[in-house]
Amino acid sequence: MKTIFSKFTLLASTLALCLLAVTSCREYLEVQPKSQISLDDAFSNLPNATNAVLGVYDELMGDNGYGIRINMYYPYDSDEIIVSGNLDNGRRGIGRYQLLLTNTEIRNPFLQLYRGVEKANLCIEQLPKMALYTNGTDAEKKELRRLHGEALTLRAQFYFELMRNWGDVPAPMQPSYTQANLFIPQSNRDDTYAKLIDDLKTATDLVPWRSEVAVRNERITKGAVKALRAKMALFRGGYALRSSGQMERNADYLTYYKIARDECADLMAKRGEHTLNPSYEDIWRKVTSFQYDPAGEIIFEAGAGGANSTSDSRMGNYNGPVVNASSRYGTGGGGLVVLPNYFYAFDSTDVRRDVTVTLYSVAATNIKAPRRLGELTDGKFRKDWRVPLLPGTALNPGYNWPFIRFADVLLMFAEAENELTGPTPAAIAAFEEVRKRAFPKGSAAVGTTPATKAAFFDALVNERYLEFGSEGIRKFDLIRWNLLAQKIAETRQKLIQLRDATGPYANVPRYLFWKNNGEEIQWGNSFYKPTALTTAPTGFTRLDWRQHLTTNIIDGLQLDAAIARFFVAGKSELFPFDQATVDAYQGKIKQNPGY
Template identity: 80%
Template sequence: MNKLLKKIATLGIPFAITMTMVTGCKEFLEVQPKSQISISDAFSNLANATNAVIGVYDELMGDNGYGIRINMYYPYDSDEMIVSGNIDNGRRGIGRYQLLLTNTEIRNPFLQLYRGIEKANLCIEQIPQMALYNNGSEADKKELRRLHGEVLTLRAQFMFELLRNWGDVPAPFTPAYKQTDLFIPQSDRDETYKKLIDDLKVATDLVPWRTEIPVRNERVTKGAVKALRAKLAMFRGGYSLRSNGKIERNADYQTYIKIARDECADLLAKRTEHTLNPSFEDVWRKLTSFTYDPYGEIIFEVGAGGSNSTSDSRMGNYNGPSVNASSRYGTGGGGLLVLPNYFYAFDSTDTRRDVTTTLYAVAATNVKSPRRLGEITDGKFRKDWRNPLLPGTALNVGYNWPLIRFADVLLMFAEAENELNGGPTAAAISAFEEVRKRAYKGNETKIGKTPTDKAGFFDAIVNERYLEFGSEGIRKFDLIRWNLLAQKIAETRQKIQDIRDAKGAYANVPQYIFWRNNGEEIQWQNSFYKPSTTTTAPTGWTRLDWRQHLTTNLIDGVQLHAGIARFFVTGKSELFPYDQATVDAYQGKLKQNPGY
């Protein structure tokens, strides 16, 4: 729940014309400012400058930010989860890769990301020019430098989201009021990444570590800057769809992989700042109960609050298990479905399975009922975990969105070490196994043997990130930077077919599961990993279609086998198109992404 002031610091005319640099739309030019505060007044003292920076943070959240669209529409479909329901020119169109230029779910977040960049640009320009920046008290100078580092980091986050979804985008690094032509050309993404990575190097020296500040909230700290810099470097060193329609990576990729490795190594050496929570479940229990985590595993999170569409989130309402409005938890859930192959990617002793996935819905009576194999939902942001409870039909649950966790740092470090050294080092294996051992807490001997060759270790990293980051908006973009998205989509379709047919690795998936309620909870009679020997429910138990459910409900329907990533075309679908209004506003000066 957001501890920052949930108000936008309106800074006069320059903020009122935000986005004209990209769209040039007449309605944006005609928006009247909410305040006539001049730029000089807005940056006249520390309090005003702080409000301005809070206004930049505010553009991360809300329905068009990391409240629902960017984090729960854009990362799907993948080989882990899909959006539920039939195709439309909205979120399901995005999930099925039917990316129409008239889809407002593409346009509106695009506008908000640029609005965030414009606000950040003005702060980046103005804060270092303040008299207090060099001549104020030591406390003032320290705080203003912190603000400066924060907005450099926030601009990098906004731009990163644009780069990984649209590729070569216009990249403004000066405020709109200084632009002689608001329709600036697209920039080469590699140069934009380089600029952002350089900016984050500067920001590292400006912001404090987590333990150096008395109030720990959603503001950027040194750990967040380093982790984000590592992530941007991994993407700069990875594959991406180019304007020529080819998926390529640059010859200098190892330069950036090394940057990522070094940033992660710095974080691994500062375990008093950030480390793994010993319990995977506790990470999400704390997030959904608004409880401080002394381990600091979530390094950078987007604050939510205010119970509205502009500054709050809809995690738990949109996604998570389906919950009846009349229950003690209030309505919610069901927006994301866990693919059957993803459920079966987990070992039965992997503690992440029953956190990342939910096998139940909650009725009005608060009693849980089971979900069939094709109906499993995601679980990290479930509304029935919320503490305090939020009954009724509220859309906004107040959950923060985690952008980077320490587990990501460990696995990026392991991946980078493997790439740079032609195979995993002892340090890489240790980082990799730290994540696995946490997942198998109490059964650490079952983590298996870690590969020691480069290709085998890379495959292990690909799989471990798959299991660790389900429903965190990471998987699809990982697959793109590895150039594996098309392959994994094809493999997923075949795996689901094999599950239905009980073939190969899925020969033991039971046709039915038998269950009963034990109070409000569900008790399972047979194993998910062993074939059922009977089709008749024992006395006192109820039969549930399991593998049987895939026969007609999903595999042969439009929702899954024909539906999962239904319109995906490699060499096109790895990037979004520019929406039609933006294309029109540029009057031919904007190059559309390949295939659109």
């Protein structure tokens, strides 16, 4: 929950006409600025400069940021999760890859990301010009350099999101008031990545470690900069859809894998700053209860708060288990559906399964009822875990959005090390540290780590699949590996096999039998063994399980709700630029392939 950010409008009224380089001037003539603070005043002293940078943070959150759209619409459909419901020109159009140029769910987050860029550009320009930056007290200089590093990192985050969704985008690195023409051409994303990766190297030396400050998760610290730099380097070194309509990787990709490996290695050597939480479930219990994690596994998260559409989040209300409004938890859930094959991707003893996947809904009486196999929901941000409770129909539970965890650092290190050298002992140890947490100590289900480069990579692809479900990571991983089309096709085939109880799903039961034990569900048979029973034993109720897939909408590939129905390789890896943006640029912006 956001504890440090108050809404603060950075720009003076004289700058309100040019907040974004992607919006018509007429739109900004109609905007009433929330503050009349001049640019000079905004950077006249440390408190004002701090407020200016907090204003940059504000553009992370809200309905058009990482409060719902960017983190819960944009990463789906994938081979883990799909959006629920039938096709529309909104979130389901995004999920099904029918990306129309009039879809406002594409336009509005695009604009907010550029609003963040503009605010960051102003801070990056103005902070070093402040007299206190060079002539203040040691404490003032230290804090202003921290603010400068935060602004550099936030700008990198905004551009990272723009590039992984739209590819080559206009990339102004100065405030709009300094630009003669706001509608500048697109920049080659490779050049933009290189510039931002260099910026993050600078920022690393400006911001403190987590242990050196009081607010440790909602403001950027050295660990967050290093982790973001590693992630952006892997994307710069990965595959991307180019204007040719082909997925390509640059010849210099190993240079960026080395950057990623080195940054992760630096973080792994500072276990007093960030390490794994021993309990996978506890990570998410703390997120939903607004508790500080001493392990610091979540390295950086966007702060949410204010119970409104501009500064809060809707995790738990939009997604998670379906919760009745009359229950003690308030209404919510059901916006994201976990694919049946994803549930069965987990070993039965993997503790991540029942954290990542929710098998129940909550009735008005607070009693849980089971969901059928095609109706499972995600579980990391579930509303019925919220402490304190938030009864009623509140849209905004106040959950922060975690950008990166230490588990990601370990697996990025293993991936980069493998690409550079093969599965070295260090790479294997990092991989196994994540995997072993998922199983009871000494479990044979951990298995043997592959010893060849190709097999180790395949194991990493699968481990990231299991570790990061519903965290907005999977689709973009698959794109940078050039595996998205393949995994969507494999998922469709797996759903058919699961429906028909063939291949690896031969033992999935047609029915499950259940009853309530208090408010909880007690299962009467195994998820992993067939049963000849078709009638519920005394005291139990029958639930369609595999049987549900014979008529479930995700089974029919021609139906509007089918997974990634309109996905086209060489097109769908990127979003289109919305029509209003194309019109505003008057031919200066090239539409992405296939649109």
